[in-house]
Amino acid sequence: MPFTLTTETSYEEEIKKSRFQAIAAPVENEQQVKNFLEQHLDLSTTHQCWAWKIGHHVRFNDDGEPSGTAGRPILATIDGNDLTNTIVLVNRWYGGIKLGTGGLVRAYGGCAGQCLLLAEKIELIEKKEIYFTCQFNEWAIFQYELNQQNIEYIEEYTADGVAIQARLQLDQIEPFALKIQDVTRGREQLKIMDETNV
Structure with missing residues (x-):
């Protein structure tokens, strides 16, 4: 049975001087996705990477990070939690130390995962x-x-x-x-x- 989130939740951590902030929220359609991304647009960030899933529709964005190191790991945490109708945005403020591709995958996926652990989930009833x-x-x-x-x-x-x-x-x-x-x-x-x- 798929689940979704009840409310918006956020989580922050520092990894090798880079600050990561994950924000997860329930969404029902692409307009809500657009509204969420506009609402959380932050020009002070180095990267704003995200992934969302609504039913069978999924999208993700690496926002300038090496391909496959940000959006996909975020999406994997959504899938790993049996979630749908969910968006997770992970902001990164670069701190001067390169993390490498493996480090980025762990940082984005890990930060998104911690955020989803904190989030309150509810069974999605069609x-x-x-x-x-x-x-x-x-x-x-x-x-x-x-x-x-x-x-x-x-x-x-x-x-x-x-x-x-x-x-x-x-x-x-x-x-x-x-x-x-x-x-x-x-x-x-x-x-x-x-x-x-x-």
Whole structure:
């Protein structure tokens, strides 16, 4: 079962006079990755190397360090912790002593690994976006049901009734679909919108 992080976490250490700082955070899409990297852009660093994984999508960047010595080891720590929907950025302030390729791999991977050890992890539960409509008099029943199960939803009032969009865990979909058919006497169906992971 994959895990993700609950909040942003950071860790710092000095290795042969170079200062390394790792920052790990949960991300759900590439826009959040972009926002995270913009937010942590630090022109005082010598290198800002990073890796992220969202579902099956991965990217990493060595930011001027020798190829394969920074981004890949950071990604390996994400994989090694069974994490997804996670980004780890490792900043380096060069201290004047060259670490060599093996030293860099250990420094970047080690700093990222320590940061992830400190991070609080949570099991990632896959959810799907669903959509359904109902009449005004039926909405109170569904609203109660959604609130009881702590399901996040958006309702939109139309001329004909209420259109609802919600994010359901996989095991909630079938019972909810039956509830919709039951309350609306088969008039409405639950529709799954797309295949997004949380």
